[in-house]
Amino acid sequence: MNATNPTYSLRCLNCHVCYDPKGIGYCCPACGEAGALDTLYDYRSLASQLDRDALASRTAEGMWRFNALLPQVAPSFRPGLLVGNTPLYRRPGLIDYEPGLTVWIKDESRQPTGSLKDRASALAVGLALQADARVIAVASTGNAASALAGMAADRRLHTVIYVPRTTPSAKLAQMTGFGAEVVLVDGAYDEAFDQCQQACNRHGWYNRTTGINSYMTEGKKTVAFEIAEQTNWVLPELIFVPVGNGCILGSVFKGFFDLLQMGWIERMPRLIGVQAEASNFLYRAWRSEGPMDAVARVAPSSRASSINVAFPRDRLKAMRAVRATDGEFICVSDQAIADAAQALAARTGVFAEAGAAAAYAGLRQWVSTHPGEAASALLLITGSGLKDTQLYMCGDTATSAPAIQHQPV
């Protein structure tokens, strides 16, 4: 893949106007924050230059082997940690009562800082350095911040992070360990979002925040490219994606959309967005079928901190992902998430954080309401359980699955 400097344009999801990326900030200049941008490539010319099977062999580059289908970041600006190349496991029979279902697990807990967010943060650091930024900031429920701090660490790019005071301590430990400046916000993610944006406007910092920085979709979509490679370009019927802001869901869609434009896959999988019951704006919006402006913003109270968001900032892309693939939004209780995390860990050895385990809770629920309907499904396990072990300990959440059981051997 020697395609350097491919051209791309930016198209607003709200007003559909196309822009030349030069001189465009993070979102549509006419629509502001409501105007998320799609990054669209010259697929026809890329398809004539690129060989999909040749890409798979370039694993030493991690996600950067897909550079021709990303906003260009020169190699000298890329963070040094290896991002991407996470394993995909095939687990037929993972759900006992659905023996015909083959389950795939894409394990993003294996990223350098332990979550899928590394894919976006690596791109953000590259873009910021390339734009000569001295400071990069983010509002986060935790993982985007850990990822940003980790990706910036070897590049001496100063990071300023806005997170809720309630962010799990292992994530805070990562941020401070990586040398970030951490601002603990009294409030939920939504308050952190506002404070970060104000600071960026005031100081001219590069803003990595999801929903403002439309390029984050491009970094995260590389997970879809890897899934396609790893399933030999024949995708599972269903993909279960945990949803907070909706960026990951929108990114998975965008990755498969790109591959479809390239002629590298034949059809889209159905995308199932899984929300926590106590943080379910998109689920309610999808059910209502009305305009999203009319959907109430409810203070979120899920213990799955990484999907705990009142007002999803990437809602347009997330809604499109579900609508355009004949998918669904579903929501699951915190108890169902805790049970699913426990079951996944005990049966597969994949140790998911709560937000990630929501994907498995979603699959279990979906199968119980659609028995026998699908032959294959993939769980996107977005982050590591080591970042928030509370879920696995005896006590408030995992009542049906005691953490410690002594049995005779």
Ligand SMILES: *Cc1c(COP(=O)(O)O)cnc(C)c1O
């Ligand atoms: C961020 C995150 C999510 C949700 O992603 P959104 O883009 O906010 O929808 C899910 N799981 C984990 C582990 C995360 O870090």
Ligand SMILES: [Zn+2]
């Ligand atoms: Zn617009």
